[in-house]
Amino acid sequence: MLQISEPGQSKKTRPVIGIDLGTTNSLVAISSDGKTVRYFTDEQGRVTIPSVVHYGEVVSVGYDVPKVRGIDTVRSVKRLMGRAADDADVLAYLTRTGMAVDTESEGIVRLLLGGKWRTPVEVSADILRYLKTRAEAGLGEPVFDAVITVPAYFNDAARQATKDAARLAGLNVLRLVNEPTAAALAYGLDKQAEGTFMIYDLGGGTFDVSILKLTDGVFQVLATGGDAVLGGDDIDAAIAEALGEEDLPARIQAARVLKEKLTTADVAEVYPFTLTRAQLEQAAMPYIRRTLLIAEEVLEDSGISADELSGIVLVGGSTRMPLVRRKVAEAFGREPLVDIDPDKVVAHGAALQAAALGGQGRADMLLLDVTPLSLGLETMGGLVEKIIPRNTPIPITRAQEFTTFKDGQTGMDIHVLQGERETVETCRSLARFRLSGIPPLVAGQARVMVMFSVDADGILTVRALEQTTGTEQSVQVKPSYGLDEAEMIEMLKSSITNARADVTERMVREARLELERALEAAQAAFNADKTLLSLDDQQRLLADMATAKQALTLSVPDEIKQAMETLEDAFRTFAELRVQEALKKAVVGKKIQDVANG
């Protein structure tokens, strides 16, 4: 007799890694049980990898980057993710780093590195590829799936850019997790904490604050906020400013070292510079003040008062500064919790979530996150109509009806915006598209339904539907300064993972997952109702399942699909029998109920 084991149990599950893709440092980790976390280190046992990439004869990342850094070395590239070339923050970054940017490039930032123009997405992909390789070396097997953390305050464009970078690196993103949420997950599970917590996350380039309610394994974000370009880098720049006239890159490098030394010392020296803690604090204070203002606003948004908080958790390397700890304590009337490693906690949470998504984590654990920024549409007079307000739990779909304002109007421009203010100029433009084919009617008669859908990664899709004719336009919101599909394919071609392999891998993967699902469903149905079948028929279905199972090893999507359809056809008669049986039972149930109701 043919034996068929339950699909999914027999085969080894694919490893899912957790990645903290930081502005200054990146980490990669894995959890095989949803409790313990293994960090992948280098030969020297170092866990954190500087997010630095050098483009020389070869591409090198992290500690492999040559000591003498020239114009072909790039750091803090996360600051440029999803940003337009003429963005004020991008210009500030370029001034600070002295990097060359392609001025001809429309919208997209392109940096001159190793004699080639490269986008921040490509640079991030090189960091991710390095992390993937490190994990593969540690595991001794290939890695395809990952959970990647992003700042909670990252906008749609930056999230999409991060996913694009992963794709270039040959990684399938199972989920983008917000950094403070990942930190809360690690902290909450580790300390078995319950209650409402503030996560204050000040990293190298970004600031996030989230309020989370922790109950029975549910991590519910109540409110979030932040600044996507505020972090330790800015404090370094402010210190460098105070250090005088020397060469700027030298001053910035010195500033970083001085700041770290002043965590414990009162005076620090890095030839030829000297800095006291008081001077450091004076330089850092404006930035800290800004973080506290944001934190107060987010707390207000959450509807929780400071004394209702169970604790404030500090995350990110910059929270090592004594000034941050003191000011947070002053502002919220309690000492912050510092009993976790602020550098590792985000990667720790990412690894736990990766395990959960891969089916190896705690079964009762659940993250419920929100949108950090409001999403809306341009309406008459340059105003923004909010469709999804900030702090709305995701995933979410919201629809709003609009109408024409001119007689005979047959088209409508849909301009999608993200931000909190009320006018178009003060919000960030995400996408524009035109819905045409509206039947010419009197103004106010046509009805256009615009649907906004935000998925669990915080990425938006917009659909517009003309109600009377059913004309539909749909866009995955790809901002003008992001990469379109053609460019993605072009980049994939030139990267190690080539385009065709990427597309085929995706299709094979999806077909396999669908076949696995069909096999699981078939097995479950068989187990539940096999008594409806003769022994011969049972044997036949078992054989069909065994045949279909063999197709899991195929690598042609259509062949896998074909195997699934054959399996489903083989089960059709059995399914009909099962339905008839259920209907019979339902009728009997009804009769009994009728009698009982009398």
Next chain:
Amino acid sequence: MSGVTTCWSCQGPLTSGALFCDTCGAPSAHLSDNPFVVFGLSQSYALDKQALEKTYFALSRQLHPDRFAAKSPKALMLALQHTATLNAAYATLKDDLNRAIYLLRAQGVNAFDEAGQGSTPPALMATSFELHEALEDATTPQALQSMGQEVTTRVEYCQKRLTQAFAAGDVPAATLAALELKFLQTFRRDWQRKTKQMKDTA
């Protein structure tokens, strides 16, 4: 006894209205967009919010796309859609005003739709005028604070009226109370803005 449909995944029987197939565990292809049906509640205004949150967490645990991340793309897509529906349903039910508006719309009341606007009751117009004038005149933190208290009192009174009107099946009274509550919530935002401005300039 409810009807029987078929499961898209194992093709077997599925109790209509069920969120999942009992046999193979696939999320059902359809989920009602009536928030009360999603939560398995009878369509009434009164409800236990703690129990509502518990159900929300329990359903999220089953339906959330995280549960289907490394599984069939079709099951994942359904999980995503259903969780979006669940989140929208929860937002409607947990908020007193949203829940009231949903129930009133179901009764055919159009006062909350674009078509029905402009029919603001005179008494509410008067209140609106009065409160906005008072807000303009409030120039000290003390005056603003006492206004804040007044708004809170009015909101509480509105909520009480709303509960009573729904309990008595009095649709016109419930509509009035809901319109006033809606106005007060908008007004409270104006009040918050001014309070914040005063705090910032101080």
